[in-house]
Amino acid sequence: MLQKVRDLWSLIKCKQTFLLLFTGLVGYASGLKGGGGPALYGGLLGSLFLAISGTTVLNMVYDRDIDAVMPRTRHRPLAAGRLRPWEAVLLGGAMSAAGLGWALALDLRYGLVVLAGWLLDLVVYTVWLKRRTPWSVIWGGLSGGMPVLAGRALATGQVEVIGLLLALAVLLWIPTHIMTFSIKYAADYAAAGVPVFPNVYGLRTTQVAISLSTVLAAAVMTGVTWQLAEHLGAVAVASALAMVLVGLGANALIRPSVQVNLRLFKFASVYMVSAMALMLL
Ligand code: HEM
Ligand SMILES: CC(C)=CCC/C(C)=C/CC/C(C)=C/COP(=O)(O)OP(=O)(O)O
Numbered sequence: 001m002l003q004k005v006r007d008l009w010s011l012i013k014c015k016q017t018f019l020l021l022f023t024g025l026v027g028y029a030s031g032l033k034g035g036g037g038p039a040l041y042g043g044l045l046g047s048l049f050l051a052i053s054g055t056t057v058l059n060m061v062y063d064r065d066i067d068a069v070m071p072r073t074r075h076r077p078l079a080a081g082r083l084r085p086w087e088a089v090l091l092g093g094a095m096s097a098a099g100l101g102w103a104l105a106l107d108l109r110y111g112l113v114v115l116a117g118w119l120l121d122l123v124v125y126t127v128w129l130k131r132r133t134p135w136s137v138i139w140g141g142l143s144g145g146m147p148v149l150a151g152r153a154l155a156t157g158q159v160e161v162i163g164l165l166l167a168l169a170v171l172l173w174i175p176t177h178i179m180t181f182s183i184k185y186a187a188d189y190a191a192a193g194v195p196v197f198p199n200v201y202g203l204r205t206t207q208v209a210i211s212l213s214t215v216l217a218a219a220v221m222t223g224v225t226w227q228l229a230e231h232l233g234a235v236a237v238a239s240a241l242a243m244v245l246v247g248l249g250a251n252a253l254i255r256p257s258v259q260v261n262l263r264l265f266k267f268a269s270v271y272m273v274s275a276m277a278l279m280l281l
Contacts, residue, residue, distance in 0.1 A: 007082050008091060021147065023151070024045075031153075031154070048147055050102065055143075060088060063130075064079050110150050131195075134195045134200045137174055142167070148163065151163075162228065165223070179198070181261075182196040211250060218246050222238055222275075225279050229278055234279075
């Protein structure tokens with residue numbers, strides 16, 4: 001029984017879901033700072049958690065065949081056969097319906113942005129493009145930008161420039177986040193027939209793409225921090241963190257190695273959390 005609960009919980013990819021949820025929270029809290037709408041923290045967190053988890057669980061169901069091939073994901077409960085697909089479809093479907101319904105009932109504009117995130121991840125990224133083109137990551141990245149945009153939309157009542165810039169920053173951060181990882185697991189992806197940048201365009205092109213997008217992501221994030229953060233200290237720390245990220249990105253280009261890439265992958269998540277948190281100060 002305990003193993004079953006553990007397996008069901010692992011379907012929501014805890015770290016990814018909580019980072020996405022945190023960006024939504026930052027979008028919302030930063031939008032309220034300007035004197036925006038009423039405090040709907042409970043509704044935002046509940047509906048976003050359910051919608052993000054729902055899409056993640058359904059993604060795991062759809063991807064269970066490729067997960068079963070890759071050593072990195074072979075142990076996942078659906079790939080390993082510890083859970084039956086219908087159990088996960090039931091969980092993911094119920095979470096998605098509850099999350100999307102709650103979001104749309106809270107606010108139509110907010111709900112539509114959450115629905116866009118759900119569709120981009122599940123339909124466009126997972127079902128349509130992930131097995132066809134390495135450019136699928138753009139659509140996955142766009143879906144990852146929806147929680148922060150949705151949070152801003154709920155607070156301000158609009159889809160506005162700062163929300164769009166924050167979503168763009170998440171999108172630009174994606175190569176730093178995932179291409180570093182796909183270099184390490186290139187053989188796994190090749191075995192599973194999932195086209196990823198290093199396998200399709202080669203290592204050098206992928207490293208250049210990572211470094212370029214690292215600079216752009218850091219620039220957009222720092223620019224938005226200048227706009228949002230009220231304390232100069234927060235802007236200074238955000239700029240210093242951006243420089244560390246850019247430095248690690250440059251290092252990955254100059255002295256490429258598995259270890260350097262993995263360090264960049266790890267720091268990219270820490271950077272996203274810290275830079276977003278600093279925007280609230
Ligand atoms: C195309 C889009 C994306 C792809 C292909 C992708 C892929 C991955 C992969 C393969 C992992 C490693 C999982 C493992 O260790 O087995 C991962 C981890 C993670 N992802 Fe993503 N991801 C994407 C978008 C995002 C977005 C938008 C966020 C949040 C804003 C995010 C947050 C995370 C976090 C926090 C982790 C855990 C990192 C760690 O262990 O240090 N991902 N992702
Ligand atoms: C508002 C809303 C509902 C937004 C949805 C946000 C969301 C869940 C984005 C997912 C990001 C993504 C494409 C992850 C990759 O999974 P993968 O299947 O490529 O990773 P894996 O190889 O580890 O399975």
